[in-house]
Amino acid sequence: MSGRIAQKFRSLAFEGKRAFIPYITAGDPALSATRDLVRALERAGADLVELGIPFSDPLADGEVNQAAALRALRAGTTVEGVLETVAEIRKSSQIPLVLFTYLNPLLQRGLERFATEASRAGVDGVLLVDLPLEERLPGLECLEACLTRIHLVAPTTELPRRQTIAKAAAGFVYCVARLGTTGVRDEVPAEAEEIVRSMRTLCTVPACVGFGISTPEQAAAVAVYADGVVIGSALVERIGAWGLTPDLCERIEQLARPLAEGVHRVSGKGGARGALLREPTGEGERGRVGNSCA
Numbered sequence: 001m002s003g004r005i006a007q008k009f010r011s012l013a014f015e016g017k018r019a020f021i022p023y024i025t026a027g028d029p030a031l032s033a034t035r036d037l038v039r040a041l042e043r044a045g046a047d048l049v050e051l052g053i054p055f056s057d058p059l060a061d062g063e064v065n066q067a068a069a070l071r072a073l074r075a076g077t078t079v080e081g082v083l084e085t086v087a088e089i090r091k092s093s094q095i096p097l098v099l100f101t102y103l104n105p106l107l108q109r110g111l112e113r114f115a116t117e118a119s120r121a122g123v124d125g126v127l128l129v130d131l132p133l134e135e136r137l138p139g140l141e142c143l144e145a146c147l148t149r150i151h152l153v154a155p156t157t158e159l160p161r162r163q164t165i166a167k168a169a170a171g172f173v174y175c176v177a178r179l180g181t182t183g184v185r186d187e188v189p190a191e192a193e194e195i196v197r198s199m200r201t202l203c204t205v206p207a208c209v210g211f212g213i214s215t216p217e218q219a220a221a222v223a224v225y226a227d228g229v230v231i232g233s234a235l236v237e238r239i240g241a242w243g244l245t246p247d248l249c250e251r252i253e254q255l256a257r258p259l260a261e262g263v264h265r266v267s268g269k270g271g272a273r274g275a276l277l278r279e280p281t282g283e284g285e286r287g288r289v290g291n292s293c294a
Helices: 004-015 031-044 063-074 079-090 103-109 111-121 140-146 159-168 191-202 216-223 233-242 248-264
Strands: 019-025 049-052 097-101 125-128 151-153 173-176 207-210 228-231
Touching: 004 019, 019 031, 019 063, 019 207, 019 233, 019 248, 031 049, 031 079, 031 248, 049 063, 063 233, 079 097, 079 103, 079 111, 097 103, 103 111, 111 140, 151 159, 159 191, 173 191, 191 207, 216 228, 216 248, 228 233, 228 248, 233 248
Parallel strands: 019 049, 019 228, 049 097, 097 125, 151 173, 173 207, 207 228
Antiparallel strands: none
């Protein structure tokens, strides 16, 4: 059976829909809240969820996500705790889950050990923000066999490197909408559409756009040309403001629902990507349900 990520995108393509992919920091304000927030986001219309593993020295995160990581770390969040939370989520949900992380926390645990534990817990994919494609570390082969490794493409990524990334692409390609760090912005730059169109000529996996998208209007505008829309800081900021209030999950669900509707109301004949209806050939989806790592 193909992995949950590939299955979800094929289902969306068949329906002519784009993916709404919210991001939240695991452990903010607590891991018990993360479990409930994922369920709330799914009720609101999330198709996949990115969970950030908190790290003390982030490079790609803006002020909002940095603050969330610090709150999560102060609350005692660990890699082990995040994986235990994923296992709890899996008791009631099969929504695809991608871990957004930096390399150091995984090195501390050991890449092979992390890969095996993450697969067993029910993680589908991993986005290693600060590990270049060319770097081959002990245990990385196991990680790529157990989980779908998502790769980033930035506005400054030149064609030869885009071609290299396309050959390794699995699950979906994360197209960074702008230079700099994550954070709420007033508009989405035109470069994002160029990246998506470029990657579509190079590979068949979906091209999703993130960094700076924060409103239903922005989400709908990006969904016109992208296969998925990643929204993080707008949600993380509110989680930080509302903290452990009794109705946190209800508030986030209400906040996320119009974002999901903004993405889903954009439709296309035959789906966002007709090619996505094909079964993966082996390169496009490495993380499998029931794979040997589990």
